[in-house]
Amino acid sequence: MVSPAGRVVTISDVAAEAQVARSTVSRALNHPGRLNLRTQQHIQAVADRLGYHPNPVARALGSQRTESLALLLPNLSNQFFFGVIRGAEEQAAAAGHTLVLAGFRGDPDQESSRIAGLSGAVDGFILVAARMAQGELQRIAGTHRIALVNRQVLGLPSVVVDPVMGATHAMEHLASLGHRRVVYLGGAPKQNWMNVRRWKSIRSRGASLGVETHQLGPFAPSQFGGAAAADAAVATGATAVIAFNDPMAIGVMRRLAERGVDVPDVVSVMGFDDVYGSDFCSPSLTTLASPTEEIGRAAVRLLLEPAGDRAHSVVLPAHLVIRNSTGPAPG
Amino acid sequence: MVSPAGRVVTISDVAAEAQVARSTVSRALNHPGRLNLRTQQHIQAVADRLGYHPNPVARALGSQRTESLALLLPNLSNQFFFGVIRGAEEQAAAAGHTLVLAGFRGDPDQESSRIAGLSGAVDGFILVAARMAQGELQRIAGTHRIALVNRQVLGLPSVVVDPVMGATHAMEHLASLGHRRVVYLGGAPKQNWMNVRRWKSIRSRGASLGVETHQLGPFAPSQFGGAAAADAAVATGATAVIAFNDPMAIGVMRRLAERGVDVPDVVSVMGFDDVYGSDFCSPSLTTLASPTEEIGRAAVRLLLEPAGDRAHSVVLPAHLVIRNSTGPAPG
DNA sequence: ATGAAAGCGCTAACAA
DNA sequence: TTGTTAGCGCTTTCAT
Numbered sequence: 001m002v003s004p005a006g007r008v009v010t011i012s013d014v015a016a017e018a019q020v021a022r023s024t025v026s027r028a029l030n031h032p033g034r035l036n037l038r039t040q041q042h043i044q045a046v047a048d049r050l051g052y053h054p055n056p057v058a059r060a061l062g063s064q065r066t067e068s069l070a071l072l073l074p075n076l077s078n079q080f081f082f083g084v085i086r087g088a089e090e091q092a093a094a095a096g097h098t099l100v101l102a103g104f105r106g107d108p109d110q111e112s113s114r115i116a117g118l119s120g121a122v123d124g125f126i127l128v129a130a131r132m133a134q135g136e137l138q139r140i141a142g143t144h145r146i147a148l149v150n151r152q153v154l155g156l157p158s159v160v161v162d163p164v165m166g167a168t169h170a171m172e173h174l175a176s177l178g179h180r181r182v183v184y185l186g187g188a189p190k191q192n193w194m195n196v197r198r199w200k201s202i203r204s205r206g207a208s209l210g211v212e213t214h215q216l217g218p219f220a221p222s223q224f225g226g227a228a229a230a231d232a233a234v235a236t237g238a239t240a241v242i243a244f245n246d247p248m249a250i251g252v253m254r255r256l257a258e259r260g261v262d263v264p265d266v267v268s269v270m271g272f273d274d275v276y277g278s279d280f281c282s283p284s285l286t287t288l289a290s291p292t293e294e295i296g297r298a299a300v301r302l303l304l305e306p307a308g309d310r311a312h313s314v315v316l317p318a319h320l321v322i323r324n325s326t327g328p329a330p331g
Numbered sequence: 332m333v334s335p336a337g338r339v340v341t342i343s344d345v346a347a348e349a350q351v352a353r354s355t356v357s358r359a360l361n362h363p364g365r366l367n368l369r370t371q372q373h374i375q376a377v378a379d380r381l382g383y384h385p386n387p388v389a390r391a392l393g394s395q396r397t398e399s400l401a402l403l404l405p406n407l408s409n410q411f412f413f414g415v416i417r418g419a420e421e422q423a424a425a426a427g428h429t430l431v432l433a434g435f436r437g438d439p440d441q442e443s444s445r446i447a448g449l450s451g452a453v454d455g456f457i458l459v460a461a462r463m464a465q466g467e468l469q470r471i472a473g474t475h476r477i478a479l480v481n482r483q484v485l486g487l488p489s490v491v492v493d494p495v496m497g498a499t500h501a502m503e504h505l506a507s508l509g510h511r512r513v514v515y516l517g518g519a520p521k522q523n524w525m526n527v528r529r530w531k532s533i534r535s536r537g538a539s540l541g542v543e544t545h546q547l548g549p550f551a552p553s554q555f556g557g558a559a560a561a562d563a564a565v566a567t568g569a570t571a572v573i574a575f576n577d578p579m580a581i582g583v584m585r586r587l588a589e590r591g592v593d594v595p596d597v598v599s600v601m602g603f604d605d606v607y608g609s610d611f612c613s614p615s616l617t618t619l620a621s622p623t624e625e626i627g628r629a630a631v632r633l634l635l636e637p638a639g640d641r642a643h644s645v646v647l648p649a650h651l652v653i654r655n656s657t658g659p660a661p662g
Numbered sequence: 663a664t665g666a667a668a669g670c671g672c673t674a675a676c677a678a
Numbered sequence: 679t680t681g682t683t684a685g686c687g688c689t690t691t692c693a694t
Binding site: 010011012022023026027030054055057058059060061062063064 | 686687688689690
Binding site: 008053055056057058060061066068071076077079082085086089090093098099100101102103116117118119120121143223250254276277280281282 | 339384386387388389391392397399402407408410413416417420421424429430431432433434447448449450451452474554581585607608611612613
């Protein structure tokens with residue numbers, strides 16, 4: 001850590017103390033086995049005694065590997081992202097990597113400028129709910145290792161929660177309860193990959209089930225947005241509301257409670273993701289659970305995989321969690 | 332970004348193209364003003380045209396400044412931490428810094444080993460709810476810039492939420508509702524700085540108010556821990572329960588609901604922090620709100636301040652949010 | 663199996 | 679105001 005003189009211990013200090021060349025110290029620590037066992041043990045002992053820790057910056061400059069990954073998110077307010085962060089950090093740490101966190105505040109310009117700024121500082125980028133144009137993503141993928149989360153782009157590695165499975169389960173659940181008129185509350189931004197797929201899948205499954213579907217929005221993907229959407233949602237005459245995500249759904253329920261509209265007796269409400277709080281809100285929320293942590297872990301694995309077998313696209317299942325916010329259609 | 336040849340653009344490319352020395356390019360970008368305006372503009376233009384972005388790693392090796400900060404947390408499950416992360420990222424980004432996230436899984440050994448591993452890779456550390464021994468923290472502070480969150484150690488910069496204010500408000504609130512017997516559910520680990528202060532302050536304010544206080548625990552600082560504590564809590568005969576944090580309090584309420592014990596008619600329940608969910612759980616939770624984001628921001632500011640006026644200790648106020656989980660003592 | 667030497671891309675004295 | 683020259687601490691050929 002620190003020499004008696006107060007200086008940080010460098011590889012030179014270890015080399016001098018162990019009476020070997022600096023390169024030998026480097027090898028002893030990075031490629032033991034390519035060394036005489038005794039020298040390697042000796043060097044290790046000296047390094048330990050001196051409290052030597054290689055400077056990651058210097059190491060990165062030489063090796064071109066920083067052993068760190070960036071996680072780029074639209075914001076840090078959404079509970080869904082928190083799960084992704086947790087999974088990513090866990091997997092990164094397990095692989096001996098460091099995780100850099102960056103929020104881009106929903107601004108696509110900031111998104112690419114942060115990538116540019118971190119370029120060289122990390123070995124790869126996990127882009128969650130990327131807002132950038134597809135062409136720009138492909139261009140970036142030409143020079144950087146990236147993995148997308150909840151967005152698919154042809155030829156780029158990605159991890160998404162199956163939107164078709166989710167929407168299908170949702171519609172089948174509602175249809176089986178007798179609902180014939182369902183409204184989907186879109187989340188902003190409207191062109192959000194997941195938002196588009198969820199709506200498309202809901203509409204198409206609705207058609208095949210003989211359930212009428214409408215879309216409203218986009219609304220902010222938060223309780224606030226849900227509350228703002230609630231009145232319009234019931235005004236459509238729908239007996240069931242599917243929100244783009246759980247916080248929106250909770251916002252809907254809170255607003256309906258204020259108005260005295262009973263959930264699920266008058267209106268059923270569903271969300272997506274099963275984030276923190278969806279189990280203890282009132283009524284508890286029926287939702288399509290996303291494996292948030294696994295998303296983060298899978299994205300890290302994708303990034304760390306040998307470049308050979310890349311371009312995978314991982315599709316994770318969504319599963320229906322039935323709670324108390326959905327019930328038989330009234331009438 | 333990338334030269335026609337596919338190589339990443341370096342400072343040398345810019346220098347060659349602009350017909351100046353590399354150091355001049357460096358200056359033009361880092362210390363404009365110390366340069367002839369025309370040269371500086373010319374270099375800037377060339378750099379822009381080539382899409383030059385300085386390599387942060389190389390820059391750090393030369394300057395000894397990485398422009399990045401590490402945020403070290405016991406885990407990434409606690410909602411309270413999420414707020415701190417959000418605030419820290421925001422403030423770091425505003426200051427042009429990058430945030431490295433590291434969880435140490437509650438293990439003090441991992442805590443210090445992650446610090447050692449990141450040493451040199453970041454300019455400073457924010458240590459949230461640090462578990463390390465005080466002496467070790469002081470030793471680390473000798474060689475690294477650190478800022479503690481929710482822990483105070485003599486002479487070290489820190490940001491804490493006022494535990495006395497919080498506990499005082501809590502006890503006064505309960506006393507005014509006629510409660511005479513209060514139980515505090517401690518959070519693990521027992522020696523957690525905040526846990527200790529909260530209990531001490533509750534006990535002492537209880538004494539001066541003539542309210543009997545007991546401590547139970549420690550329990551896991553989560554809904555799970557709260558649920559496990561609930562039965563024992565009511566068994567004490569207390570009419571009010573104060574949990575170490577909100578998730579615990581929510582866990583208590585869920586368990587009590589299962590048992591048919593009414594909150595707040597039979598037992599009042601309070602938590603700390605006012606995290607996500609405390610407003611929409613059922614009943615909504617009376618709690619002592621912590622300014623989580625501001626904690627993160629303040630910690631970053633502390634770290635980024637000129638070394639001269641360091642060793643500040645910031646104490647942020649906790650404020651009482653009265654909701655529906657507290658009511659008059661029964662009887 | 664080990665050492666010598668050349669960089670990685672940049673910053674920062676020091677010169678001019 | 680600008681160029682020259684050393685490094686920063688490490689990895690990595692290339693020799694030996």
